[in-house]
Amino acid sequence: MICYLNGEFLPLAEAKIPVLDRGLIFGDGVYEVIPVYDRTPLRLDGHLARLQRSLDALRIRNPNTAARWTELIGELIAKHETADQSVYVHVTRGVAKRDHAFPKDLAPTVFMMSNPLSTPSVEQVERGVAAVTGTDNRWFRCDIKSTALLANVLLRQLAIDAGAAETVLLRDGFLTEGSAANIFVVKDGIIRMPPKSHLILPGITYDFIVELASGAGLQCEASDVSESELRAADELWLTSATREVLAITTLDGRPVGKGVPGPMFRRIHALYQAHKRPKKG
Ligand code: PDD
Numbered sequence: 536m537i538c539y540l541n542g543e544f545l546p547l548a549e550a551k552i553p554v555l556d557r558g559l560i561f562g563d564g565v566y567e568v569i570p571v572y573d574r575t576p577l578r579l580d581g582h583l584a585r586l587q588r589s590l591d592a593l594r595i596r597n598p599n600t601a602a603r604w605t606e607l608i609g610e611l612i613a614k615h616e617t618a619d620q621s622v623y624v625h626v627t628r629g630v631a632k633r634d635h636a637f638p639k640d641l642a643p644t645v646f647m648m649s650n651p652l653s654t655p656s657v658e659q660v661e662r663g664v665a666a667v668t669g670t671d672n673r674w675f676r677c678d679i680k681s682t683a684l685l686a687n688v689l690l691r692q693l694a695i696d697a698g699a700a701e702t703v704l705l706r707d708g709f710l711t712e713g714s715a716a717n718i719f720v721v722k723d724g725i726i727r728m729p730p731k732s733h734l735i736l737p738g739i740t741y742d743f744i745v746e747l748a749s750g751a752g753l754q755c756e757a758s759d760v761s762e763s764e765l766r767a768a769d770e771l772w773l774t775s776a777t778r779e780v781l782a783i784t785t786l787d788g789r790p791v792g793k794g795v796p797g798p799m800f801r802r803i804h805a806l807y808q809a810h811k812r813p814k815k816g
Contacts, residue, residue, distance in 0.1 A: 537614040539607060539647040544614060547648060556644055558627030561635070562683030564644070565589035570652055570776045571620040574612050575813040577776075579605060581739040585680060586624065592679045595628050598643045611649050619652040621777055625682060655781050660804065663784030663796045664700035666773070668765075669693050671704035671711045671734075678733050690714040701773050703765070703786065706734060710760040713773050717741040718783075720760050721770035721799045730757040740774040747806040753799070770797035780807050 536547045557563035569582045576582070583601045590597050599607065608622055629641035655664075673686040691714035694702040702714045710729055712718055717738040720727045726748055731737045748755050765771070769792040771783035780803055782796035796804075 536648065536650075537611070538649075539611055539645070541642075541645055544610065550646070552644060552646070553630045555633065556627055556630050557641075558625070558644060558682055560633055561628075562681065562685070563593070564625060564627030564682040565593060565595070565680050566623065566625040566682050567680060568776045569608070569622040569624065570779075570811075571612055571618075571622055571649070572652075572812045573618050574620075576608060576612070576622065577811055578739050578743060579608070581742060582624075585737065585739065586626070588678075589680045590626060592676065593628070593681070594637065595626060595643055598626065598645050607647065611647055615649050615651075617651040619654075620649045621652045622649045623647060627682070652777065655778055659700075659781060661796070663782035663791075663800075664773075665694075665698065665785045665788075666701045666703050666713070666771070666783045667694050667697045667699045667787050668762075669702040669704055669714070671706035673704075675733050677711070677735055678731070678737060680736060687714045699785075700781070701783065703771075703773075703783070705762055705765070708762050710762070710765050711735050712738075713775075716773040716775040716778060719744065719772040719774065720765060720768045721772070721797065722764065722768055724754065724799070726753055726755045726799065727760055727764075728755070728757055729760060738774055740776055740779070743810075744772075744774050744780060744803060744807070747810060748803055751802065751806060753802070768792065770800055772800055772803070779811070780804055 537544050538547045538550050540550045567582045567586050570577045583604050625646045627644040629643050631638035669690050690702045704711045712735040745755050771791045772780050774780045782800040784794050
C-alpha cells in the first residue's frame with residue numbers, strides 16, 4: 536500500500552517518522568477521514584475547511600493550500616485499486632526535542648494513507664446496531680479533530696466490551712455525540728441533533744444528513760437533547776464518514792422505539808445512498 540509522507544509517495548511499510556515527532560510524544564496533531572466513492576472524495580471542501588479550523592486552533596501552519604491538498608489526495612487515490620476508499624490525512628506540529636512549549640519554525644509532519652472503504656454491512660443497515668451510553672469525560676475542545684484520541688479510544692472500548700457498535704456520550708445529563716460519530720434523535724417525526732459547539736465534532740456527515748433531510752422536506756432541529764429525551768427517542772442514528780448513517784436499535788440493551796430501523800432512517804439512508812457518488816455524465 537502506498538502512502539504519502541512529507542512530500543513523498545512510498546510504500547506504507549517503508550514510511551518512518553522520528554520518535555520525537557510531537558504527534559507521538561504529545562498527540563500534538565490533527566487529522567481527517569475522507570470517504571471516497573468512485574474515486575471522488577465526498578464533501579472534500581468541508582473536510583479541508585475543518586482541517587484548516589483544527590490547524591488554526593492548534594496554531595499549526597497549514598502546510599498546503601486547499602488546491603494542493605486536492606491534488607495530493609487525488610494522486611493518493613489514483614495509486615490505489617479500489618474505487619471506494621477512505622483517505623486518512625494527518626498533520627502534526629513536527630519533530631523537536633521534547634518540550635511542551637511550541638518550538639519555533641517547525642516544519643509540520645504530513646502523512647496520508649488510503650484504505651478500501653468498508654461501509655456498514657447489509658445486516659447492520661437492515662437490523663441496526665447496538666449502542667451503550669457512557670460519560671463524556673473528554674476535554675472542552677471536542678470541536679478540534681485532534682489525533683489525541685485517548686478518551687475516545689477508552690469510550691469506544693466500552694461499546695466493544697459490551698458487544699455493541701458505539702458508545703453514546705452524555706455530559707451533564709445531555710447528549711453530546713458518539714465516541715467516533717455524531718448522534719441524531721428522531722421524536723414524533725422531528726429530527727433533532729445537538730447543536731455545534733466546543734462539546735462535539737462538527738461532522739461533515741452531520742451537515743450532509745441535515746442538508747439531505749431538509750431538502751426532502753423533513754424537519755430538523757439543532758437543540759440540546761436530555762438523557763430522558765435520548766432514552767425516549769423513536770429512532771436514534773449515528774453518522775460518520777465511514778459508517779455513513781446507521782440506526783441504533785438498542786441502547787444499553789433496551790430497544791430504541793420499536794427496536795428496528797425506523798421509517799425516517801430508511802428515508803435518510805436511501806437519500807444518502809442516492810447522493811454519495813459523483814453524478815454520472
Ligand atoms: N471520526 N464525532 C467524532 C468524535 C468523530 O470521531 C467523528 C468521525 C465524527 C463524525 O464526523 P464525520 O462525519 O466528519 O466523519 C463525530 C472519524 C471517522 C474517525 O475518527 O475515524
